[in-house]
Amino acid sequence: MKAMYLKEPGTIVEKDIPKPDINEEGLLVEIKQVGVCGSDIEYYETGKIGEFVVEEPLILGHESAGVVADVGEKVENFETGDKVALEPGIPCRKCKHCKEGKYNLCPNVNFMATPPIDGTFTEYFAQPADFAYRLPDSISLEEGALMEPLSVGIHAARRGNVDLGDSVAVLGAGPIGLVTMQSAFAAGASKVIITDIVDFRLEKAKDLGATDAINVQKDDLKDLYGEFDKVLQTAGTSDTYEEAMHLVDRGGKVVQVGTPSADELNIDPNEPITREFDILGAFRYANTYQDAINLVHSDTISLKPLISKTFPLEETEEALIYSSENPEKSIKTMVEIS
Ligand SMILES: [Zn+2]
Ligand SMILES: [Zn+2]
The missing domain is CATH 3.90.180.10 (Medium-chain alcohol dehydrogenases, catalytic domain)
Structure with missing residues (x-):
């Protein structure tokens, strides 16, 4: 073969x-x-x-x-x-x-x-x-x-405990961002705003149901929408890794999915303390495949x-x-x- x-x-x-x-x-x-x-x-x-x-x-x-x-x-x-x-x-x-x-x-x-x-x-x-x-x-x-990338999205939404009525930001509108956005909706989020720097991907996100899709080279997400209950970072850049912590509301959850290069990071260690938010990592997935298949079969996720x-x-x-x-x-x- x-x-x-x-x-x-x-x-x-x-x-x-x-x-x-x-x-x-x-x-x-x-x-x-x-x-x-x-x-x-x-x-x-x-x-x-x-x-x-x-x-x-x-x-x-x-x-x-x-x-x-x-x-x-x-x-x-x-x-x-x-x-x-x-x-x-x-x-x-x-x-x-x-x-x-x-x-x-x-x-x-x-x-x-x-x-x-x-x-x-x-x-x-x-x-x-x-x-x-x-x-x-x-x-x-x-x-x-x-079902493999979708599994990453489902696991990210689960790690962030995305729940009924949550406001969610998804940073990055690549394949993982787009399935993470859909997973957040499937978990009950009432609003999911997605960001990227490529308009084609943002248009795709809108077609797939994003509440709004923001090009961060043109607009500032926090100026437009304030803070979010959950922020799911899928872009894997040091900028988005840091931005996730500025976008989360007090007591909220940040899920870091994309991996930036650590030597470029500039993080204030006091932020998660004084605003008491959780920073969670999401690594691959477990127990997601059958659920992923069911969510596609039911047309909940495309x-x-x-x-x-x-x-x-x-x-x-x-x-x-x-x-x-x-x-x-x-x-x-x-x-x-x-
Ligand atoms: Zn993969
Ligand atoms: Zn083992």
Whole structure:
């Protein structure tokens, strides 16, 4: 089968490798759709993210859906031909965090496309059945792949305890910002204002139901709308990380999802004390996939409008470059495997 390897920063090569074996609790999945994520682009461009460094050729891609091609002997609830979304992080299932259900915090997680674990820019993938989720007929494989970013949005809204009637600011209108905004509405927020510096993304946010969408290069969010019960930061810049703390109301909650470079931060440590707000981190997600599928199935959340352009597997490198170079006209780039 074909697999696309990141050989070194800036170079993706196609290799022919054997189909993976599955164990008795696994599924062999014929991968059909994979979303290009910011992390894939960062590994492609620089070869590392934080402490994770690509040392051996690595298959990128972790937002994936496909069709079950083979089923392990002990798997009961799947059959060949089922459409499935694949949750990319397989935790140890044994540590304290796993046992508490917070398996996103498992120190022994194997996460797709995080070195040295391969991802899904490939034709087949062996997936433990308990981290695969059947998609109903109403949901396409493209949407199935995007249950991954949607999971990040659901987890962010849950971390912030977004509740009935809350006013919410979402900083950043990229793919994660747009699903976080929709998750906040689904959780009961009465008002969700989203910000970005790219008008195309702000227009998309309005189409998806944002109460308002503000270009922060032209307008000041706090001047226009004051403070918010919850502020969910998805942009990953030091400016938005700091701004989140200025926008939250006394006693509110800030959820930091996007990761800025720490050396540029300029934060007043007294702010969360004197205004008594919570600063929370949100790392990946846990227990979100089935809920994500249900929210899309019920038309509470839409993922299709996020998809901007699709490339075939052989053009994975072009997909990464396109996604990186075109923030003003693309939200989510997909790789389709036929
Ligand atoms: Zn992702
Ligand atoms: Zn664990």
